[in-house]
Amino acid sequence: MITTFHKLERSIMKRILVHSAVLLIGVASVVVAAGQQPQTRQVIDVQKIADNYYVLTSSTPGSEATFSGGNVGVFITNSGVVLVDTKLAAWGQTFLDRVKSITTKPVTTIINTHSHGDHTGNDDKFGTSVEIVAQENTKANMAKLDAFKGDKARFLPKRTFRDKLSIGSGNEQIDLYYFGAGHTNGDAFVVFPSLRVLQTGDLFAWKDAPRIDRANGGSGVQYPQTLAKAVAALKNVDTVVPGHSPLLTLEDLQEYQRYTTDLLAAVQSARKAGKSAADAAASINLTDKYKAYKSERVKQAVQDIYDELNATPSR
Numbered sequence: 001m002i003t004t005f006h007k008l009e010r011s012i013m014k015r016i017l018v019h020s021a022v023l024l025i026g027v028a029s030v031v032v033a034a035g036q037q038p039q040t041r042q043v044i045d046v047q048k049i050a051d052n053y054y055v056l057t058s059s060t061p062g063s064e065a066t067f068s069g070g071n072v073g074v075f076i077t078n079s080g081v082v083l084v085d086t087k088l089a090a091w092g093q094t095f096l097d098r099v100k101s102i103t104t105k106p107v108t109t110i111i112n113t114h115s116h117g118d119h120t121g122n123d124d125k126f127g128t129s130v131e132i133v134a135q136e137n138t139k140a141n142m143a144k145l146d147a148f149k150g151d152k153a154r155f156l157p158k159r160t161f162r163d164k165l166s167i168g169s170g171n172e173q174i175d176l177y178y179f180g181a182g183h184t185n186g187d188a189f190v191v192f193p194s195l196r197v198l199q200t201g202d203l204f205a206w207k208d209a210p211r212i213d214r215a216n217g218g219s220g221v222q223y224p225q226t227l228a229k230a231v232a233a234l235k236n237v238d239t240v241v242p243g244h245s246p247l248l249t250l251e252d253l254q255e256y257q258r259y260t261t262d263l264l265a266a267v268q269s270a271r272k273a274g275k276s277a278a279d280a281a282a283s284i285n286l287t288d289k290y291k292a293y294k295s296e297r298v299k300q301a302v303q304d305i306y307d308e309l310n311a312t313p314s315r
């Protein structure tokens with residue numbers, strides 16, 4: 001069932017991509033003809049998961065021309081729209097247009113999975129009456145960003161939580177969890193129990209080594225146990241919306257927990273053997289065991305874990 005769904009989804013996505021490419025070529029030639037700055041350089045796809053829940057898709061960070069920020073969840077309730085994350089500020093207009101294409105209801109709540117600008121970039125685009133919700137460490141991390149200084153401090157989260165918070169009730173309930181440090185020290189997992197959907201933010205962004213933002217309290221050492229807590233706590237989930245990849249499943253999250261465990265163990269043993277971080281990174285191969293994984297971010301993650309271990313003398 002799940003396999004069929006994913007196959008179908010893949011073929012649909014392929015078709016959407018082809019159409020998007022055609023559309024982009026059309027836009028590009030119009031722009032060139034009119035001699036204007038290109039404004040629609042990328043298409044944010046709208047993916048319907050349920051009648052009241054959509055994902056505004058992401059792509060892998062790296063290319064400025066195509067990267068709009070992380071996956072966004074659009075949850076429609078009787079009283080208004082709940083957004084989970086808000087992409088990059090530079091993609092504000094396209095993002096607002098996509099939300100409007102789904103529903104005419106006003107945005108009433110924004111949940112930020114963490115502080116990074118590709119997840120909080122348009123928090124200020126929906127007025128000051130919107131309730132912004134985040135884990136308490138994420139609020140502190142957001143307060144350090146220029147985007148939330150001065151007048152923009154009005155858009156810092158007013159509602160925060162430490163370990164767990166539920167908002168709404170019945171079919172509209174949303175559960176927010178904090179399981180510990182990983183990508184940052186404030187990553188929220190967001191569960192829609194009625195839909196059996198989980199949004200992980202960048203604690204599970206892709207099938208590759210994690211980005212460990214040590215300046216915002218991220219920890220490669222705690223990463224596996226943080227994910228283990230999540231895996232133990234969250235059972236009633238079918239669909240996982242990762243920070244930056246297409247839809248996955250709870251099994252993929254469980255596999256990611258094992259991946260981060262193996263990555264940490266490999267780094268620790270290489271370090272014990274006296275290897276430099278660069279030599280360790282070159283010697284670590286996890287893709288034999290994790291075939292669907294990329295290794296584009298392994299080098300940086302190994303360096304970050306080395307730095308973290310070196311900063312803690314007892315390790």
Ligand SMILES: [Zn+2]
Nearest residue numbers: 114116183202
């Ligand atoms: Zn991030």
